[in-house]
Amino acid sequence: NAGVTQTPKFRILKIGQSMTLQCTQDMNHNYMYWYRQDPGMGLKLIYYSVGAGITDKGEVPNGYNVSRSTTEDFPLRLELAAPSQTSVYFCASSYMGRSNEKLFFGSGTQLSVL
Amino acid sequence: KQEVTQIPAALSVPEGENLVLNCSFTDSAIYNLQWFRQDPGKGLTSLLLIQSSQREQTSGRLNASLDKSSGRSTLYIAASQPGDSATYLCAVLNTGGFKTIFGAGTRLFVKA
Numbered sequence: 433n434a435g436v437t438q439t440p441k442f443r444i445l446k447i448g449q450s451m452t453l454q455c456t457q458d459m460n461h462n463y464m465y466w467y468r469q470d471p472g473m474g475l476k477l478i479y480y481s482v483g484a485g486i487t488d489k490g491e492v493p494n495g496y497n498v499s500r501s502t503t504e505d506f507p508l509r510l511e512l513a514a515p516s517q518t519s520v521y522f523c524a525s526s527y528m529g530r531s532n533e534k535l536f537f538g539s540g541t542q543l544s545v546l
Numbered sequence: 547k548q549e550v551t552q553i554p555a556a557l558s559v560p561e562g563e564n565l566v567l568n569c570s571f572t573d574s575a576i577y578n579l580q581w582f583r584q585d586p587g588k589g590l591t592s593l594l595l596i597q598s599s600q601r602e603q604t605s606g607r608l609n610a611s612l613d614k615s616s617g618r619s620t621l622y623i624a625a626s627q628p629g630d631s632a633t634y635l636c637a638v639l640n641t642g643g644f645k646t647i648f649g650a651g652t653r654l655f656v657k658a
Binding site for chain 2: 463465467472473474475476477480482490491522524526528532533534535536537538539540
């Protein structure tokens with residue numbers, strides 16, 4: 433019963449490097465989200481997807497890209513890493529269609545850009 | 547634009563005390579409201595979800611209320627325990643665009 437799985441758990445990048453944060457869910461959820469959480473702050477929405485092939489920007493999309501080719505996977509791409517992208521990244525998913533569906537989170541990826 | 551505010555930012559109470567955490571939101575067009583718990587270095591776990599048509603939800607020592615018209619929710623924790631020490635976040639799911647927006651959280655410390 434995996435739920436939402438994120439990899440890697442930790443990563444250090446140099447300025448200008450690129451990387452992809454992986455997220456997969458096995459609950460057949462149609463909605464998926466990427467958030468970032470800075471120290472002592474709440475979560476800010478980066479991108480979200482309402483189904484395979486459909487993505488949209490959240491509150492802080494600059495410097496990131498996403499794709500959703502399957503229901504299960506929602507990778508987040510950082511093309512040119514900057515120190516401002518040092519944060520903890522969370523992937524989440526839910527099933528929309530009923531208003532009592534909870535949001536499920538992965539365990540997070542701690543990213544440092546130096 | 548939906549904004550979610552939580553007060554207080556931090557709270558320290560002695561064990562056994564009943565306490566209330568507050569959440570307010572600016573746009574009442576919501577699908578639901580959730581309260582989450584986050585332990586240090588961990589992900590978020592949903593504690594309670596209140597649908598827009600509901601007034602409250604209960605789970606064990608936790609009770610969450612929702613007043614959509616005034617844009618407020620409270621999380622009531624009865625007989626607090628040291629194990630309740632964590633950050634509690636409130637989040638609303640908007641009907642327009644289906645984005646879940648989070649507050650900054652209340653960091654709770656329950657002293658033994």
